[in-house]
Amino acid sequence: MSHEVLEFDQVSQGLLEKAERDGVETIWDRKAAMKAPCGFGEKGICCKNCSMGPCRISPVAGKGAQRGLCGATADTIVARNFARSVAGGAAAHSDHARDISHVLYMACENGNYKVRDVNKLMKIAGEWGIETAGKDTYEITRELAEKALQEFGKPFGTQNFLSRAPKQRQKIWKELNIEPRAIDREITTIMHSTHIGCASDPESILEIAMRAALADGWGGSMIGTEFSDILYGVPTARGTEANLGVIEENMVNILLHGHDPSLSEMIVLAAEDPELVQLARDVGAEGINLVGMCCTGNEVTMRHGVKIAGNFYQQELAVLTGAMEAVIVDVQCIFPALARLSDCYHTKFISTSPKAKIEGSIYIEFAEEHALETAKKIVREAVVNYKNRDRSKVLIPENKSKAIVGYSVETIIGHLDKVVNSHTDVFNTVKPLSDVIWAGVLRGAAGVVGCNNPRVKHDKSHVTVIKELIKNDIIVVATGCAAQAAAKAGLLTMEAKELCGRGLKEVCERVGIPPVLHMGSCVDISRILDLVSRVAKERGIDISDLPVVGVAPEWMSEKAVSIGTYVVASGIDTFLGVTPHVTGSARFTDILTNTIENKVGAKFFFEEYPQACAQKIIDRIEEKREKLGI
Ligand code: XCC
Ligand code: SF4
Numbered sequence: 001m002s003h004e005v006l007e008f009d010q011v012s013q014g015l016l017e018k019a020e021r022d023g024v025e026t027i028w029d030r031k032a033a034m035k036a037p038c039g040f041g042e043k044g045i046c047c048k049n050c051s052m053g054p055c056r057i058s059p060v061a062g063k064g065a066q067r068g069l070c071g072a073t074a075d076t077i078v079a080r081n082f083a084r085s086v087a088g089g090a091a092a093h094s095d096h097a098r099d100i101s102h103v104l105y106m107a108c109e110n111g112n113y114k115v116r117d118v119n120k121l122m123k124i125a126g127e128w129g130i131e132t133a134g135k136d137t138y139e140i141t142r143e144l145a146e147k148a149l150q151e152f153g154k155p156f157g158t159q160n161f162l163s164r165a166p167k168q169r170q171k172i173w174k175e176l177n178i179e180p181r182a183i184d185r186e187i188t189t190i191m192h193s194t195h196i197g198c199a200s201d202p203e204s205i206l207e208i209a210m211r212a213a214l215a216d217g218w219g220g221s222m223i224g225t226e227f228s229d230i231l232y233g234v235p236t237a238r239g240t241e242a243n244l245g246v247i248e249e250n251m252v253n254i255l256l257h258g259h260d261p262s263l264s265e266m267i268v269l270a271a272e273d274p275e276l277v278q279l280a281r282d283v284g285a286e287g288i289n290l291v292g293m294c295c296t297g298n299e300v301t302m303r304h305g306v307k308i309a310g311n312f313y314q315q316e317l318a319v320l321t322g323a324m325e326a327v328i329v330d331v332q333c334i335f336p337a338l339a340r341l342s343d344c345y346h347t348k349f350i351s352t353s354p355k356a357k358i359e360g361s362i363y364i365e366f367a368e369e370h371a372l373e374t375a376k377k378i379v380r381e382a383v384v385n386y387k388n389r390d391r392s393k394v395l396i397p398e399n400k401s402k403a404i405v406g407y408s409v410e411t412i413i414g415h416l417d418k419v420v421n422s423h424t425d426v427f428n429t430v431k432p433l434s435d436v437i438w439a440g441v442l443r444g445a446a447g448v449v450g451c452n453n454p455r456v457k458h459d460k461s462h463v464t465v466i467k468e469l470i471k472n473d474i475i476v477v478a479t480g481c482a483a484q485a486a487a488k489a490g491l492l493t494m495e496a497k498e499l500c501g502r503g504l505k506e507v508c509e510r511v512g513i514p515p516v517l518h519m520g521s522c523v524d525i526s527r528i529l530d531l532v533s534r535v536a537k538e539r540g541i542d543i544s545d546l547p548v549v550g551v552a553p554e555w556m557s558e559k560a561v562s563i564g565t566y567v568v569a570s571g572i573d574t575f576l577g578v579t580p581h582v583t584g585s586a587r588f589t590d591i592l593t594n595t596i597e598n599k600v601g602a603k604f605f606f607e608e609y610p611q612a613c614a615q616k617i618i619d620r621i622e623e624k625r626e627k628l629g630i
Contacts, residue, residue: 346389413428
């Protein structure tokens, strides 16, 4: 096994050498074994939507097969493949939200799941037109949850949360006929329209994809975020630490990995159970150390300050430390490879969701009805496993960084309120934020989001783009694995203000915030939609007028395709550091990176070099400022 030398993440380097010594395989090895990716797949010109195929279109114009057996062109095939990725991503986010809605429905006074934020419950009930007067909290909760569940399959009408968008944006959606209706319906429509013999017009296929993506952003993801807040509390600013150094030598280590907070919230409770803490001491450990990874990690760090072990690309490394008693997973972004890897150590790899049974894992089904009981059972498995740890196999990297997390929209506004001092100023609004942007103290804002991808160096694109932006007075909000990359790089600290331009530095000092704000998991990109909508509405303009951008420097998942699509369809330019599988159609590529702007006021940019990407973002932001005359 030989590994490419990593210039960027030295933590990974040490553990990869250990992997070689231990004779275990990681994604780095599998990437090397994979050699060059399939050229047709990479360009998006392989179709297997029916069994006459697979049909592969020759990438050379005018030479070789230019049409599939049914006559589908490269433009059609690329558009259909893209739309199907959106469907996959929107399905994942939205099914997550459906589960949260079910949990909200079963919440009750004496149950494991309770309403932790009555304010938010009341606010959304109000938004959705639910009568609250004279009703008991849990009556309202059930009514709201039921209404949310109908968002997935209601026969008529559009998504309730669309009303949060500025009027101008809603008008664009209406005119294009891309206002999302029931979430499941939009996903189904993609699958239907991309079936053999249906839509072939790439413009129309993209519109269908945008509508489903919007059902994700303003539907599923927003429901996921808001309802999690009702159940588990609105995140507030708090300190934590990030990187593999948060794994403790003398404690029972448990890694929470996946996406659904309903499981991880209960594990957090279970890990505080005095009986289990005592059991940990009885087996010779100093206590129980929960650490998080990917978006479940983000959910519990936002609400409890649970330390961040790392992001997507580090999941195997956490096991490789030899000090991980259990890896507990729910859904999404979990390498099946963890099963084989865990076998080489004492680690118990525990899967919990009937939607994500993983071969070779220990399966303990997490039924929400017996949530805490099951969580305790799982934690107990981890604790008793401590004595099986082979000390000779342990290598815990020292690297970790301090970080401040927990910036929900409410928390950001709360911080802004603190700097409003004149009695004429309005409280509880985003006005101070828009004021500093209009004054030019901040040039604009960027949402840096998304995954890790071995097609680029681990975390390098995230960190390079973010540093360049804050240096140029562009404030950054981050979610997902991008936020974890920023945390590890020490960018979620007050000290990071020293890396900023003068304007952003001053804002950080006055408001008391880091220049990069961790806004949560990937469904929490809906928090960013909420924030930009508030700024646009406060100024009486559309989202597409604002000097704000979305960036996904290292994205890889279908969820990210859906996200990018709804962000663009919401009027925000989106910069992708990894080029999607569309380049086999010059026409579809042109639609995404050019003409789509005529419809929705925003477009995609593909730029793989982070430095160049940052420069393009800065240019675009200045262009928007000029148009606004600010
Ligand atoms: Fe997964 Fe959400 Fe991507 Fe990270 S950022 S690799 S999707 S965990 Ni969502
Ligand atoms: Fe080939 Fe058309 Fe079938 Fe696709 S749908 S596999 S292009 S025949």
